[in-house]
Amino acid sequence: MNHKASMSTRIRFCSLAVGLIAAASVARGDETCNSPYISNLIKGQEDFIHVWTLGEKGLGDGSDKLVTIDVNPASKGYGKVVGSVSVGGRGEAHHMGFTDDRKYLWAGDLDDSKIYVFDVGSNPSKPRLVRTITDLAAKSGFVGPHTFYALPGRVLIGNLSNSKDKGGVTGLVTYNNKGTFIAKYDIPTGLVAGVKGDGYGYDVAVNPAKNVLLTSSFTGWNNYMRSLGEVVKDPEAMKHFGATMVVWDLKSMKPTQVLSVPGAPLEIRWALAPGQNWAVTAAALTSKIWLIKQDAHGAWTAKDVATIGDPAKIPLPVDISISADAKGLWVNTFMDGLTHYFDLTDPEHPKETYQKKTGRQVNMVSQSWDGKRVYITSSLLSKWDKAGEDNEQVLRGYRWDGHELTAAFEVDFTKEKLGRPHHMKFTAKPAAQVALADPSR
Amino acid sequence: MLRAWLAAAAGVLWTCAVALAAVDPGAAVAPRMEFTPPRPGSYTLQKIQPVADAALLEPSGRSVRLSAVTTGKITLLTFFYTYCVDPLGCPFAYRTLIDIRNRVLRDAGLTGRVRFVSVSLDPSNDTPEAIGRYHDMISRDSGMEWDVLTARSVRDLLPVLDDFGQDVSVERAADGTPSRTVHHMLKMFLIDRAGVVREIYSLAFLQPVVMLNDIRTLYLEEQAGAARPAVRTARRSAH
Secondary structure, three states: OOHHHHHHHHHHHOOHHHHHHHHHHOOOOOHHHOOOOOOOOOOOOOOEEEEEEEOOOOOOOOOOEEEEEEOOOOOOOOOOEEEEEEOOOOOOEEEEEEOOOOOEEEEEEOOOOOEEEEEOOOOOOOOEEEEEEOOHHHHHOEEEEEEEEEEOOEEEEEEEEEOOOOOOEOEEEEEEOOOOEEEEEEOOOOEEOOEEOOOEOOOEEEEOOOOEEEEOOOEOHHHHOOOHHHHHHOHHHHOOEOOEEEEEEOOOOEEEEEEEOOOOEEEEEEEOOOOOOEEEEEEOOOOEEEEEEEOOOOOEEEEEEEEOOOHHHOOOEEEEEEOOOOOEEEEEEOOOOEEEEEEOOOOOOOEEEEEEEOOOOOOOEEEOOOOOEEEEEOOOOOOOOOOHHHOOOEEEEEEEOOOOEEEEEEEEOOOOOOOEEEEEEEEOOOOOEEEOOOOOO | OHHHHHHHHHHHHHHHHHHHHHHOOOOOOOOOOOOOOOOOOOOOOOOOEEOOOOEEEOOOOOEEEHHHHOOOOEEEEEEEOOOOOOOOOHHHHHHHHHHHHHHHHOOHHHOOOEEEEEEEOOOOOOOHHHHHHHHHHHHOOOOOEEEEEEOOOHHHHHHHHHHHOOOEEEEEOOOOOEEEEEEEOOOEEEEOOOOEEEEEEOHHHOOHHHHHHHHHHHHHHHHHHHHHHHHHHHHHHHO
16 A cells, blocks of 8 residues: 555544544454554554663663654655654553554553653654653552553553552553543452452453453563563462453443463453454463353353464463454464464464564564554563573564565664663554644634 | 635535434444443443533623533533534434433433533634524424533634543645544543543444433432432431
8 A cells, every 4th residue: 555545544544434433343453453442543554663662771871762663665764763762761661552542652661660651643753751650559559550551531551460569469540641540440359250360460452342341461560570580480480370361341340250261361352343252362371372252142251272382382472463354363472483373264263374483582563454564573571581692672574465474674672772672553644634723724 | 715715615514514413414333332231320430530611602602611511410512513514423423412312301310410512623613603503403302401612712622622632633625725624533521510521432432322321320329429418317317
């Protein structure tokens, strides 16, 4: 798709109609793994990728930063870093998410629990830090803000830990778009419909047509801020990983079911096409793909449907990205540096049809709406990344023709003195619009 | 010259808009709803944000405080512009409001407790006179308070839009000049009697059944609040 055409698409997409279409029926693929409530999903060519990057002591200014890369092949700056906003400290930068108007990007630190709000709407090539939220622990008792998920006028945040014992029992919070805390919700530790919850949290994902919120579970600060090598050798520490997913009534924010999903289920991706009633996740420790599906009676079930690599070698699937038509799933396995493609045509029986080594360590994987471009980053957590030569820190862009990933560009974050690249989000240049207050009106 | 042309065009489009709104706003895709919503009063709506006050204009041209129409009753507020004809935009919102209004009117407990407020997001073209015609149309047989407001200027409106997080821009025509298409993400704001936003409905949430349940939930919350002192009094009396 050429850029001109994509801009036209984007203009249309900014309209009211697009808001309806986006909200009512889509939100798939990685661009579309965004909350279904955000506006302006990018169906054409993305212009920029923003990378929430962990600072590394002794490299550049050592601070966490939002790095912006030009990814439009038609641009002179294609594949180059065009902006970097340092937050002036290092707090374990991890994930981020847009507000519902896609004007602001909220980015969280897993260690110090700060939340940074960047304006990416005014000029996406030059994001600005406009707010820092520091009251998460004080207001909720939770720490480790992980997933930022847009709801109308507010942001739902899935957390990883708590301030009391830094274990994995945690919860969800909401803030309004102005950064004011609204409410907290504990992830259940007791029985819900006869199944005991473990209280752990990680990702959050909403299916608006079902009024369902799904949450997954990872581990607490005590583990994720400790060396991976130490954690895996400590039998007691290994007991403290999530083994559940929770089904919530979104309207009431009450848990309705706890599903047993052992092995730390991480990212959740819904298939939201009309008639679809399922989501997938990958369990990191057991290297399994799980299908979360509604049965004929309306109850939700979790089923292990595929194996990723050799679980005995703990390949550690760390991120997934579902295609726009929900027919394919990218999976990155951190330890062996492989990017896998699973055919999801039959979600009950996913089949791996392609794999490629994309790095010495690979973490996040994001694809464009049309599935033609795939991006990967390398860093998992500062204490879990590999050491020495294997600790490469890159963002790599690929073209995907349905059969082969072809390298398009690479940004070496160490060489550029930026840090460890983790989560990616796309933006596009603003469409040819006029401000309401423009004097030409 | 441009303003005169715009005014004329606005008149034509307004007529179309009213005709569409009054008869049939056109086919719109209602959001999918594949669930049974929780009962009114079985959940608590979040207190998202207080509504900031502002000075707006009534159809008469008189100034009115926004707080005067966002407190004292349960309020459903939305932004619109009179000449919007996008079938998935304002006309769709209008049809949803009519659906909710009919449901509210059938609920005796809600009589006199609910109002709608429509605020124009284009004060340059939606003058008090223009919104007055719109108000006459929608308030006909309305059976409930439905306030239609505009602003004295865009400058007066911008803080209101900013407070509600209502992003608005105007599409450029082929020649680069501003067109008549005003982009905004359609949202409705449910506000309690105290003037606090308790729910926001973007298009995925424009489900009249759920919205009515939310209104009833706020009503039951009011009733519980009003009953509380009486209960305390009764307990004191028992002692």
